[in-house]
Amino acid sequence: MTTTKTENTKIAIRDLNLHYGSKQALSNISMDIAPKNVTALIGPSGCGKSTFLRTLNRMNELIDNVRIDGSVRIDNVEIYDKQVDVVELRKRIGMIFQKSNPFPKSIFDNVAYGPRINGIHDRKRLEEIVETTLKRAAIWDEVKNDLGKSALALSGGQQQRLCIARALAVDPEILLMDEPASALDPIATAKIEELIYELKQSYTIVIVTHNMQQAARVSDFTAFFYMGELIEMDSTKTMFTAPTKKQTEDYITGRFG
Amino acid sequence: MTTTKTENTKIAIRDLNLHYGSKQALSNISMDIAPKNVTALIGPSGCGKSTFLRTLNRMNELIDNVRIDGSVRIDNVEIYDKQVDVVELRKRIGMIFQKSNPFPKSIFDNVAYGPRINGIHDRKRLEEIVETTLKRAAIWDEVKNDLGKSALALSGGQQQRLCIARALAVDPEILLMDEPASALDPIATAKIEELIYELKQSYTIVIVTHNMQQAARVSDFTAFFYMGELIEMDSTKTMFTAPTKKQTEDYITGRFG
């Protein structure tokens, strides 16, 4: 059940190192992420989960003083290649953040933002896209009558699903989620988890979570990070019933630190 | 194992109603809180847990437009009686907040704040109090050499334990905690939970938590709130293995809403 290095790999990371200034935040990460599966990243605070996630769509480049080396290949294309256009790359990789961050526009305009950026201005087309993506994000029924309403008037959980819809509207293949439910209450969290479960039919999902139970519930694979290193990665079942490394065992049973 | 209305009750709440303006936030709550036990309050967001907690030390009075009726008796003394001095009341009831909120002073001064407010200025006495309370809050070993250091330099988890120490320094009998660990990572959370477990030897603790597992771990009794009502309260074991009300069952098994 471990990841294989064959064609059944969507993202292949090799010997990835990342430094913030002189501080090394990721050390020698090698990992294979399976397509159409949910991979959860867990580990104590500051271990580099978010940093790792953000190397996958090169969002780290927005920070000054970051140095990255190693290789990240998606569908066998090296994304850190000089030839690669970051903007194009990010279009193909959706990202969902910890705090839901809809634009202070209408629900419709939020979802239509990505397509418009890409030059789609035909109202009909846009309506189509908005409807399908909102349906995909399991929020259509709740908002279909208020598409013109401000997205900020939605509840936290709805906002987060709207953000997912917005990401889906540019038609990515990969979704990166950084603690997407940590600011939500249990009920909204359950809805998001359900949604993730459905989305993995079509998308490759990488999710950071502080909540071990959440990792257990939603993911197919779990990777345990510690101090910038990848300690262990395996199928979630194995990780939660019989992990190999003592550190992993200690962390998930709460005997850490 | 259910609460009894005998002398084995620290706080007895009867027919408590609370309105924010015209909006009713608590309806007819009656509850008995056992001494030297941990009572957890759970329920979906906005159900009134925090509001309820804050009626126990009359912190709600700080908000304009609040109307409270019903009875809250602590050790058989009605705290909403006109004769009761709020300031004295609050001294007997420690409160710990969701976001750790140390004063921007030294560690020592944080803990010594309460005693000083109460007119204790003898350095020796203060040192004694600071040491014992920091020990009680299981943080002495981590800070004993930096008592003069700013409390803000501590980590989140340490700050929260410092806040607990600060509350203990005025020698309360009851501790109210509003999601004390929700901003912490799992490791710091475990430490706080451990501490709560030890504190219940000496204090009556009421804790609000969003995290059901946390309620299960730390509490002896669990009360489930929904839309301002107390749906069910019972020993935590019973609540988590065989609750009586369907709503409770649905909530704790995540089938809610």
Add this chain to the structure above:
Amino acid sequence: MERQFQLELESLKTSLIKMGSLVEDSFRLAVAAFLEHDRRAGLEVIISDERIDSLELEIDNAIIDLLALRQPVAKDLRFIIGSQKLNNDLERIGDHCVNLAQSALTLLDSPGNSTTGGLAATAVEDIRRMAEIVERMLRDALDSFIRLDPELAEEVLENEQPVDDLNRKTVKLVVESLKAEELGVETGMELARLSRNLERIADLSTNIAEEVVFLTQARVIKHQGV
């Protein structure tokens, strides 16, 4: 995730129902092997036990995964714990069915296989009656699980005593026939063993019923009557 979790619980239940029907089949075949001298049936029981065993393991693993990954509480937890016990009981019933089948085969093989006359016939008749009751108990117990019907489960419990009595009576009868030398020694031994195994299966069916009561009503009745 709730929906997903529901599905997983459903699928656990389905596996258990499958397990239950395998065991029921085994039971019926074993009884047939004895009562209708059906050697084929007896052999089939022994073979199918392997499937039961592997299904038990499968279910057990699924349960551990559910406990590890879903962290169930309340109703869900009771259902899972109940399922685990049910699974275990079914496997044991399967084992007893094998015993029944073995006895039946031994009887078929033993040269002095005569269970037709006199006391032996009575014993066989008793065993037939026991088998009928136990079959019903097992079916009802499984049904009560499938339908999560505590009332049906309570009915199962009422049958324990009659089976117990029948068993005692049968064993006594066998001993007496042996003493009277109306029965071959092996035949007698196997008849007694058959009876005892049936009684155990009745016991285990009772256990299942008790678990159904537990998981529907959070009420432990096991060992309570003792």
Add this chain to the structure above:
Amino acid sequence: MERQFQLELESLKTSLIKMGSLVEDSFRLAVAAFLEHDRRAGLEVIISDERIDSLELEIDNAIIDLLALRQPVAKDLRFIIGSQKLNNDLERIGDHCVNLAQSALTLLDSPGNSTTGGLAATAVEDIRRMAEIVERMLRDALDSFIRLDPELAEEVLENEQPVDDLNRKTVKLVVESLKAEELGVETGMELARLSRNLERIADLSTNIAEEVVFLTQARVIKHQGV
């Protein structure tokens, strides 16, 4: 909470050890009742079964509480699941001890109680040998749990076959003695029953050992050898 949880796990373990020693005592007494014709011992076994049953229930409840309130994973979960099975197995061993004691008492009570001469003596000797092996198996299995020692557990597994063989041999012997009418019918029946029960206890001890392997090494070996 970890520390608290550790303590709870420890206390679970202590309860199981207590349960184990109760069962071991039962076993020893039951064997004594038979081998040393100690009626008192036999009665004690039957009485103490109630304590074993109630302890089983207690442990079972503690486990459900742990699962509900602590949401264990990995090592802890395996330990708890293993404990649950161990608990169940021990209770069953307790039941078999009662069976042993009952047989012993029946033998003591039956008028034609002569297990001294010829084949019967051989059977008794076999049973004594079985009892010794099984006692060691049970002790080792429990020790391997207490020390979480998978190697010791593996040793237990090696003894299953010898006990099986001895059982088969004994039952055959009894049947033959019955045929040869060297043995009273009741005596023969009870001897066979004794032997079978011992074999079951050996089986269950093996189960315990398997569970120890599971909970220490996350490796399922049950039914694997089948």
Add this chain to the structure above:
Amino acid sequence: MKRLRRKVLGSAVVGLSGAAAFSIVAVVIVVMATIVVGGKDTISWEFLSTPPREGMTAGGILPAIVGMALRVLIMSIAGVPVGVITAVYLSEYAGAQSRLARAIRFAVNTLAGVPAIVFGLFGLGFFVQFVGSGMDTLLSDGTDLHWAQPNLLWASLTMALLTLPVVIVSVEEAIKTVPQDLRAASLALGATKWQTIWHVVLPNSLTGILTGGILAVSRGAGEVAPILFTGAAYFLPRLPGSLSDQFMELGYHVYIMATQSTNVDATIGIQYATTLVLLTITFMLNFSAIFLRSRVRSRQMR
């Protein structure tokens, strides 16, 4: 005993601070009332629409009002766009380590506290003497003093510089209130940097930008010191015809009337009325800024 002492102390603290607070309110009311009462009788349409007459002892203040309006207009056109773009540069394009950004921030912060009068000095030294002379030399061989003297343009540009830090700081502040998350969201959707600024950052800080602009304008409108010697005229009964004209200005007019008037007592009504007009105009500007800001705040609350 202890409790009593505490109660007394408490009342003292609350009472004292309350008294301080309300003394401010009182002062404001007194000042306003004085000016309104003193000026209301003189105000009339004629007063607002005619130039001063008879050595400023009679007539209206039209040229001063127009002068002020022109000055504010030119100042805004010159200052606000530059300020906004600079703020955008600072918050969006400059990295935290960028030297240019640090230099600009340092300069802006310094400048924000520099007294208005110093800007006047600069206006005189740079615009009038340096740029003006240069232009005269170029255009007319320096024979004719045309640009090298105080005028409307130089005064307005000086004011634009004065308000530049105000614009930059308040616009940058407004842009900062756009959460980083929103930018990240846009970038993660594959928007380019400029698309993100145009579609997300600017729309969401628009009210803040407007507020900044208006605040700057109202700050500029009330300042007199910098134009004392960069363009304001003592008395000029006609409206300015070109950028190189001197001009009358409302605030300056108040100052002149109060201190230079040949007959202070006779013109006291005009003085009050002029002050009242100045006050009214600056308030209108200020209140529109306050209104906008409160709208921004309430939106942020949501």
Add this chain to the structure above:
Amino acid sequence: MNQTPPVSMNFMREDRKDPAPPSLTGNTGGMSGAGNGNVTGFTTQGLRRRFRWDEFLAEKLITVVAFISLAAIVMIFVFVFREALPIFFQPEKEETAVVESAEEETYGEEYLGEAHRARSEEDREASRAETAGSEGRATLSNLAGTRWQPVSAVPQYGILPLVVGSLKVTLLSILIASPVAILAALFTASFAPRWAKEVLKPAIEILAGFPSVVIGFFALVVLASLLQNLFGYEYRLNAFVGGLAMALAVIPIIYTVAEDALTAVPRYMSEASLALGASKWQTALFVTLPAATPGVFAAVLLGFGRAFGETMIVLMATGNAAMLSLNFLEPVRTMSATIGAEMAEVVFGDTHYTVLFLLGAILFLFTFLLNAAAEVFIRQRLLKRFRGL
């Protein structure tokens, strides 16, 4: 913004021609629905870097404007100091176009108290007499002198009286304004019921919105006579009147900054104190105020800087006599007022001009230092406290 569709069409076509790896086509199968024409799949072609005109232009344009801003700002430093510089390098320069300054236009001193007017009249006579044969010099020793008589026959450029004048007015205004403003801020932040806030806030906004000429006007026309009648001192216009008027200008600044700092003390901090059994005023004095001290201190510094550089109020309300005295009830002349009053009539490049620029430079430096200090207090200390950095 205007993603050119033809470009992406191009890529689409290229993609089709390109024999995509099998894994890619496998993935695209499942991806339909929200499709917007984007090429799905990760291919070297699809991800190839492209040049965007709008992006490039926007960046360049914005950077250039930012540069212009910076340049303009730098000019101010340069010019003010440049014009002041000659003073240190022109020891023997002759005053050519001396004192043709028409008396009628030296309005700076026109409205002094009667007695004073007489005195300055005498001075002027005297200086005119001296001018006949001597040159006005600004040497360093001259600058440090105690007399400021730039338009006399022998110009005296002693800036000491001006510096002292500025400090007198400023200190006075700060001493009046800070307690009032800080207490008022504390009141708003900690005690005020809602209605009180609703009165107080607009009042402060209004006060802040008063142009300084208006305050000057008020001081000159109303306050001065009122105070003189009340206390019966000699000079109608003096440092005291100026300081009081200046306090009006400074109160809103101190209040606003202090109140910001006080309300920025997070609510949970005061709640912590209340929950410990402290009363409201104890919380305000022992938690809120100490937590906000850096901000309050910064507020005072900012107020100081503002008062120091303020021109119109002092020009109108202080009497403008360059006397070196510590008596607050005598007229004073501040540095800013001196510039404001005299700059319009000096000759470009002469000593007087240069000295006025020197005064400007001093104002500049001084306010700069104050602001920098305030900045440090707000940014470094206060934020550190609240954010726990």
